[in-house]
Amino acid sequence: MALRDSHVTLAHGGGGKAMRDLIEEVFTSLFQPPGMEDQARLTSAALAAPGARLALTTDSFVVTPLEFPGGDIGKLAICGTVNDLAVGGAEPLWLSAAFIIEEGTEIALLRRIAATMADEARAAGVRIVTGDTKVVERGAADGLFITTTGVGVIPPGRELSAAAIRPGDRLLVNGGLGDHGATILAARGDLALSTDLQSDCAALGHLMAAVLKAAPGARAARDATRGGVAAVLNEMAEASGVGLVIEEEALPLRAEVVGLCEILGLDPLYLANEGRLVVVVPEAEAEAALGAMRACPEGAGAVAIGRAVADHPGQVRMTTRFGGSRIVDMLVGEQLPRIC
Amino acid sequence: MALRDSHVTLAHGGGGKAMRDLIEEVFTSLFQPPGMEDQARLTSAALAAPGARLALTTDSFVVTPLEFPGGDIGKLAICGTVNDLAVGGAEPLWLSAAFIIEEGTEIALLRRIAATMADEARAAGVRIVTGDTKVVERGAADGLFITTTGVGVIPPGRELSAAAIRPGDRLLVNGGLGDHGATILAARGDLALSTDLQSDCAALGHLMAAVLKAAPGARAARDATRGGVAAVLNEMAEASGVGLVIEEEALPLRAEVVGLCEILGLDPLYLANEGRLVVVVPEAEAEAALGAMRACPEGAGAVAIGRAVADHPGQVRMTTRFGGSRIVDMLVGEQLPRIC
CATH class of the missing domain: 3.30.1330.10 (PurM-like, N-terminal domain)
Structure with missing residues (x-):
């Protein structure tokens, strides 16, 4: 010493x-x-x-x-x-x-x-x-x-790339969205909010290995950090030139995250995650990939949130709870500085 | 745009x-x-x-x-x-x-x-x-x-390591010492000193390749950044368990660097460099290594500054201009913060 x-x-x-x-x-x-x-x-x-x-x-x-x-x-x-x-x-x-x-x-x-x-x-x-x-x-x-x-x-022959995404592919996430961003926001103490939120921060190497074994045709994956799931989906849509549609109803959101976002006027789709990813797999492999994710501790909350479509190439849209449709654009600036 | x-x-x-x-x-x-x-x-x-x-x-x-x-x-x-x-x-x-x-x-x-x-x-x-x-x-x-x-x-078979230094090996440097540290110090403007000093900052990949070609038996090399040549020599002495002796007279020091150090009570051996290294080669390869260094723009001022000896294992000593000998220790703290 x-x-x-x-x-x-x-x-x-x-x-x-x-x-x-x-x-x-x-x-x-x-x-x-x-x-x-x-x-x-x-x-x-x-x-x-x-x-x-x-x-x-x-x-x-x-x-x-x-x-x-x-x-x-x-x-x-x-x-x-x-x-x-x-x-x-x-x-x-x-x-x-x-x-x-x-x-x-x-x-x-x-x-x-x-x-x-x-x-x-x-x-x-x-x-x-x-x-x-x-x-x-x-x-x-x-x-x-x-x-x-x-x-x-x-490894030889493995080629994940957003450019490989095709209409019909499914969009999967491994659990609740926005937990990290909401946790940091609450932890800063400016808000005098007390929550039970915990960051989703986790290493996803083992989960990705399991997904690639179960769904060898997986097209692409991306962790949804700064800019949230919205940024990842927009990058994927742009790189592939296909449209992406997500279902508002399918988004896994904790009540605390939704509540915090409502109070502050934030959108959980743009909140940072540090242990969440979007994986795109062919329709035929979606169930196998979800099963593999759910078998990992970091993927217990895995769900499908949408799919790739031939319509509106390069654009991300969300089907709302009420059956409407809105564009999910990339954020211009930032919601929260120093989130990671 | x-x-x-x-x-x-x-x-x-x-x-x-x-x-x-x-x-x-x-x-x-x-x-x-x-x-x-x-x-x-x-x-x-x-x-x-x-x-x-x-x-x-x-x-x-x-x-x-x-x-x-x-x-x-x-x-x-x-x-x-x-x-x-x-x-x-x-x-x-x-x-x-x-x-x-x-x-x-x-x-x-x-x-x-x-x-x-x-x-x-x-x-x-x-x-x-x-x-x-x-x-x-x-x-x-x-x-x-x-x-x-x-x-x-x-490449296969190449193994540079300070542990390989043996008594008799020569210590080479590729040019004037302390230019970077002195330049930064003068550039901070606290001293109202005007000098013609320039940082020695340079990439040494080509020079190292030339040295290794000319002196395939080279033992070790190390760039002399924070802590200066003194830190590098001490690390080499410690790792190899041999003694190192440098000659004060042989040290390549610009007059501006010496002047600045005298004014400020600093020792140029501890000043940071960003384009200077110490190379240790067997005696038999010293001239070839020096020749190769001098043929590179970053090594034009290359000289031998000392050698490894069997005496005082793990210690660095300097033979002064007046024939005395003093220990060159590793600095405890720092001379200049944020030098690199």
């Missing part, structure tokens, strides 16, 4: 002994491999398979507050990057994690977040193999930002 | 159209491949070679000011990550780039920085294949932070 400070100081970012102590005690002692290097050197037979491709994805996490019901920024950082790999059909292998820490941040908080990251990575079957820490002066960052980058392997 | 704003707003981070416009116009239009995806899918025959290993490295850049003589944060972000790959013996292939942007940042500044990144990546022979942007409120970050992660391939 060379680390005697209770809060991070600028010395912890200076490249000297203080930095090494912080990194070793708080981060690398929890991550694998124990002797995490500046440069990780890795082998995987999967990458050498003829026709295999490497998948690479990165995300910065700036969520506030850093800890919230159902997770913290570290859990988000692991799950978000695992999910970006998984929805593209990649098997997640390795992660890097870079920390930008504001001077004055509690070291106990960093330890909790690092522990969450180690747990989540283990559960998701990925290894955190390299990292970086920088410390900035008080006021130059807001507590902690984490950037994770993920490397995965896409 | 869908982007009409002159400054970044929170809407540019919200996952909607405004974010897409910012990303497409400022970043992906300059980076390769033109249709940069959320998840890059990549193939490389080099990765499939039997015995090849994948190298993965990440760094966050928080330098202030964002632009300085000889570079900007974007150049640092490309060079820093290319160098981390190169000094480990990896051939740099792909980069990811994640941007945390403070609300109110000038879009023209982002365009300049993105252009530098594109130019540097092209020159270094790497591709920026995926990225992310987040926007935080005014005051929650200081202008712009960039995190780059690099993937490279280590």
Whole structure:
């Protein structure tokens, strides 16, 4: 225990002994491999398979507050990057994690977040193999930002792509929508609202593997983070040039989320999720895919919410509870800053 | 030109159209491949070679000011990550780039920085294949932070490691020390100093390739960033268990750097560099390695600064101009925050 400070100081970012102590005690002692290097050197037979491709994805996490019901920024950082790999059909292998820490941040908080990251990575079957820490002066960052980058392997012949979506395909989601966005909003405390909401934050690698086994013809998948399910559906409609129709009645929405949205004038279709995805499968494989999702803890609430159609190419429409139809457009700006 | 704003707003981070416009116009239009995806899918025959290993490295850049003589944060972000790959013996292939942007940042500044990144990546022979942007409120970050992660391939049989250093080996550097740290210090303007200093920021992939060709027995290399040459030498001494001796007289130091250090009571051995490395080679290959370095623009000022010895294992000592000897320890804290 060379680390005697209770809060991070600028010395912890200076490249000297203080930095090494912080990194070793708080981060690398929890991550694998124990002797995490500046440069990780890795082998995987999967990458050498003829026709295999490497998948690479990165995300910065700036969520506030850093800890919230159902997770913290570290859990988000692991799950978000695992999910970006998984929805593209990649098997997640390795992660890097870079920390930008504001001077004055509690070291106990960093330890909790690092522990969450180690747990989540283990559960998701990925290894955190390299990292970086920088410390900035008080006021130059807001507590902690984490950037994770993920490397995965896409097995030969697997090709998920929104461009492959065809009329008749079914749109599936793995559970209640908007829980993460609503949780963060409530956790900020500006509203003096008390809810039982928990973030849906979860790693979806195992669920995606199960879906692809049950529905080998799956066209595309995408996790519905910033911009919510509405953004994902619009991107899919645009990339494929088909129309998408969702049924308002079929949308899985918790009463608390609906209530919060009504009070605040928000639309749950645009709320961020961190453990929810949209999977598009051919009609013939829809039941098998739903069954596979429901057999996973992260997919217990899986339902079909709509389908692809030949009409209104590139556009997303929703059939309302009252039988009407409205366009679900992409949001121009943002509903909630720093949701992830 | 869908982007009409002159400054970044929170809407540019919200996952909607405004974010897409910012990303497409400022970043992906300059980076390769033109249709940069959320998840890059990549193939490389080099990765499939039997015995090849994948190298993965990440760094966050928080330098202030964002632009300085000889570079900007974007150049640092490309060079820093290319160098981390190169000094480990990896051939740099792909980069990811994640941007945390403070609300109110000038879009023209982002365009300049993105252009530098594109130019540097092209020159270094790497591709920026995926990225992310987040926007935080005014005051929650200081202008712009960039995190780059690099993937490279280590050819079969190549094994650079500080643990391989043996007594008798020579310590080489590729040019003047401390230019980057001194430049940033002067550029902050607190000192009202006017200098002709330029950051040494440079990508060292081509230089490392030339060194490894000329000196196939090279033991180890390391770029001397935070903590300077002193930190690198101490890490090498510790990892190898040999002693290292450097000659004060041999250190390549610009008069401006020495002057600035004298005024401020700093030691140039601890100043950060962003285009300087320490290479350790067997005595027999030292001249060939120096010749190869000097043939590269980034190595024109290459010199030998010392050697590994059997004495004082794990310790770095400097023979002073006056024939004395002093211990060069690792710094405990930091000399200058936010130098990279």
